[in-house]
Amino acid sequence: MMSALGVTTLPQLSHMIRPNDDGRPVSPSWVQVYRELVEWATLFALLKKDFGTDTLIVCDGLLRSKVFAGDLFARLRQQIEDRIRSQWDRSKRRIYLAGVAKHSKVLTRYRLAMALEEVMQVSYPAYVEVPRDIEERAYIWSEFARGDDEANQGGEANKYVGGKMFLVKFGAQSRDPIWPVDIFQPQVPDAQIIVGSMLADAINGFPVPHYPRCLQxxxxxxxxxxxxxxxxxxxxxxxxxxxxxxxxxxxxxxxxQDADPAQKRYS
Structure with missing residues (x-):
């Protein structure tokens, strides 16, 4: 991934990982940042392998990131799109990409309003696309919800967002849980195929019901x-x-030495 992006060191890849040669303390969050970078690198490497059939790749978390320096994430998204397209050109295989989050500020903010308006309270699985302006109101930094569609209309360039958010209910009961799902932006027109494939996997979810089994x-x-x-x-x-x-x-x-003597009160 670093080679494809034209960087040779981690500080060049992410502004959140920096050397401490100048005496500044190392960022305490560097481990989480490094783990996220490795996850994106793993996805990028996975897209280079040969697939025997059409495949949906499901990521743990939304398809957006602020750990990359400059416009590197935008360039990574383009490289991911190029690799997906090359899969079709080379072997006629459709590779779809989506991310599922356990929590989202969008869902947290509008959960009560959705309940009052009975949004998605139906007796069958359902999904709904979240407009960008609704997303922006839920985040402190609106650029975390700004996609290519807004950038193409003259707005600020999209540096952090790789997916379009949908709210998805995999269960057949009106009160079943709703999950935030990011669908890779170039594949939004294929949302029905992607959500349908995830539904087939989530039906048998265990131990968390109606949550993609592959992630569990x-x-x-x-x-x-x-x-x-x-x-x-x-x-x-x-x-x-x-x-x-x-x-x-x-x-x-x-x-x-006993690290937690207080635990003895439960003996």
Whole structure:
């Protein structure tokens, strides 16, 4: 991804990751930023492989980002679109892209109004497109909701938004949960195909009902728990022990101390 964008260092890729050579403290959020960059890089690399059939790629989170420096995210979106188009030119495979969020300021702000107006309170799955002006009112920074459609009308360039938001209800009951879904902007005309494919996957969602099963399986595979977490923690402690040298025994004492004595009240 960095090669395609013409950058060679992480500070060039993101203004949120900076060296501390000048004595300034390292940003405490750099780990989250780095993780987001890796997720976008993984998606970008995935689009280069060969697909045996038409495929919908579902991302965890909305298709928008503010961690890239300058106009790099806009250039990345264009490269993603080019790779999707090349899939069709090379092998006649349709590759669709969407993102699903667990929360959204848009949904939080208008949830009560939607309930009062009985929006999407129907006995079948449904979805509705969210107008850009409705999105902008929900965000402190309106550029996080400004898409290419507004930029083409003479507005400020779109640097952060890669998707068009839809509110989607996968369940067949009127009170089933509603999820914010970003559909890749060039594929908005195919919204019915994309949402329909997600519906087929969400029907069997477990343990979260009416939520895409593919994302739930991805969470299970990515979570560091139990034995995997213990192994990682042991590796970290071993690295710290080597760096402590003659004071390594203090780490052993630290590990034997009870980190949360208050938990004993539940015994």
């Amino acid at each position: 399986k991805a969470h299970e595979n990515a979570a560091l728990v139990d034995f995997d977490f213990d192994i990682l923690q042991d590796v970290i402690y071993e690295g710290v022990r080597k760096s402590l040298g003659s004071q390594a025994e203090k780490l052993d004492i630290f590990q034997l």
